[in-house]
Amino acid sequence: MEQRLGELEVRTPGPGLSEITGEVAAWLRDAGAANGLLTLFIRHTSASLTIQENADPSVLLDLNDAFARLAPENAGYRHDTEGPDDMPAHIKAALTSTSLAIPVIHGKPALGTWQGVYVWEHRARPHVRRIALHFHGDTA
Amino acid sequence: MEQRLGELEVRTPGPGLSEITGEVAAWLRDAGAANGLLTLFIRHTSASLTIQENADPSVLLDLNDAFARLAPENAGYRHDTEGPDDMPAHIKAALTSTSLAIPVIHGKPALGTWQGVYVWEHRARPHVRRIALHFHGDTA
């Protein structure tokens, strides 16, 4: 059993889900991962990680709209100096995930057929988001 | 330190929470787990994992109703070809968890007195759901 630590940098184009399944798979390959466990951790409080359907892109748009309804702007927040999208972004981050753990089999994340790994940007403007990666298990 | 990989298959009867605490404990026993960490990962985007109270079954019904209010059907979704329960299922999955990590002590998951591990089916019809399991730590 060995471990590998790393980091991904993701440039988000603004609110919505950006798929990083390919980058994650490439990192595992470069790390020589065989069987084990991959952990992703996003180092921000106004963006988050989620695993969702990667077949129909309209799912991602519907998800974004649904969360805009759950965490609306201008709901009388105390924390509003960074703009109307700031506090909703924190609420959406709390409603989703900061960390994800995915078993790795034969070097590949054990995702289901329709699963993709996404960074979910909750702020209105583009950002650079950093994701810490950790793998431990067998290496080739 | 060693690791074990495995999979559980769960047949859900339709929307709601199905307890799998017993199956998870049995898998740890069969794996010879002593002290370590257990990770569960559900390989679907319209069902999820949660840890909830296992004492009063009405908690599970109330949870299901509460999530039906948070992610209602017929809310003008773009993605509706698979039926009115499809997009709400993705939203409920995003609001809960795809992966769970539970410390294992003396071969048992370190759950609190009232905690049970559940698969939460978000689709209207029964499904077979697959959960990848990973344990690493000491084995007996």
Place this chain on the structure above:
Amino acid sequence: MEQRLGELEVRTPGPGLSEITGEVAAWLRDAGAANGLLTLFIRHTSASLTIQENADPSVLLDLNDAFARLAPENAGYRHDTEGPDDMPAHIKAALTSTSLAIPVIHGKPALGTWQGVYVWEHRARPHVRRIALHFHGDTA
């Protein structure tokens, strides 16, 4: 690679977020952690874990208010014998996290600049909450 198991006890003052970043960092230090992965697991179903902004305390108050709107009291719950705050607490726990995984680099959790680790109390009264900790990786 080695592992360490431990537990934190946190006294919450009632509803809201209590920061435990310092306690978590101290536990890693005492465990001799170098590089690896830290997992936190809260052993309760009416309190949860979250990672949120630790700069402006009004974020924490806004988060609490937002979740009170998402999981209101007196919404016709079946499960109400423990008081009107009980079922909303379970819903809020389901909407947030029971477990968190954080990579550890040079003995410190790899948190972003503005991230703190919090116990989120969802019941109206103060409670003692127990959090199981697991570290595995290199030790100094």
